[in-house]
Amino acid sequence: MLKLILHVKNEAVENISEQLLKKFVLQSLKKRNVTNQVIIDIFIVKSEIIRKLNYKYRNYNKPTAVLSFPTTIGKAKQKIPFKTGQKIPSLLGDIIICPEVVRKETPDKQLTNAINILIDHSISHLLGYHHK
DSSP states (O other): EEEEEEEEEEEESSSHHHHHHHHHHHHHHHTTTTSSEEEEEEEEOHHHHHHHHHHHHHHHOOOOOOEEEEEETTOOOSSOOTTOOOOSSEEEEEEEEEEHHEEEEOOOOOHHHHHHHHHHHHHHTTTOOOOO
């Protein structure tokens, strides 16, 4: 049975409901048939913070809407990406979202809809899927 432990730290001006974030994460995990306990940290940050992280980890010196950091890459004995129904590690990873950038990049969408899409995309990365 899926059990989500979600830690949210909001350092941005935008007030994004923790319940809403939990709903989005649960939808994404269920869609991927995750059935065990999962721990995910979500950080809501200002553009300067995500710019620094983007530069440090991706060598892009600009803010981005979202970053994902799986805790299993380089440490896991399991094969990544995880297969549907496979038990995944409890501590899945971190998602960092910058609402300021999300608003700039998706002016025609509501912030919550855009964040839902970004969380779903981030969960894919936490489970080991990468862009080609």
